[in-house]
Amino acid sequence: MRGMGSIKRKLNLMTAKFLEVPQDVILDLPRLTLIGNRQLYIENHRGVLHFSSDLLRLAVGQGELQVAGKELIMRTILTEEVFIEGIIDDIKFINNDKG
Numbered sequence: 001m002r003g004m005g006s007i008k009r010k011l012n013l014m015t016a017k018f019l020e021v022p023q024d025v026i027l028d029l030p031r032l033t034l035i036g037n038r039q040l041y042i043e044n045h046r047g048v049l050h051f052s053s054d055l056l057r058l059a060v061g062q063g064e065l066q067v068a069g070k071e072l073i074m075r076t077i078l079t080e081e082v083f084i085e086g087i088i089d090d091i092k093f094i095n096n097d098k099g
Contacts, residue, residue: 028061039085048082068092070086072084073085
């Protein structure tokens with residue numbers, strides 16, 4: 001049913017444009033705000049999968065978000081928001097969407 005997921009995604013995208021709603025809201029995407037390589041604010045996550053001083057793994061709508069670095073500290077964690085500080089070396093989105 002690959003076509004069905006693609007059609008739904010396109011319909012959601014058109015709806016977002018028509019209603020002038022941010023795409024991250026309609027498409028269930030994470031929103032990242034990076035300040036240099038020292039601070040990262042992530043909205044719209046679905047939970048912390050792993051956290052250590054060198055790796056943060058978050059569940060997101062269609063997969064997983066990985067943040068690698070050094071001396072990472074989680075300053076704030078709320079239901080759908082995370083704020084981390086440290087030396088951020090890499091941010092990777094792993095898509096688990098099969099369709």
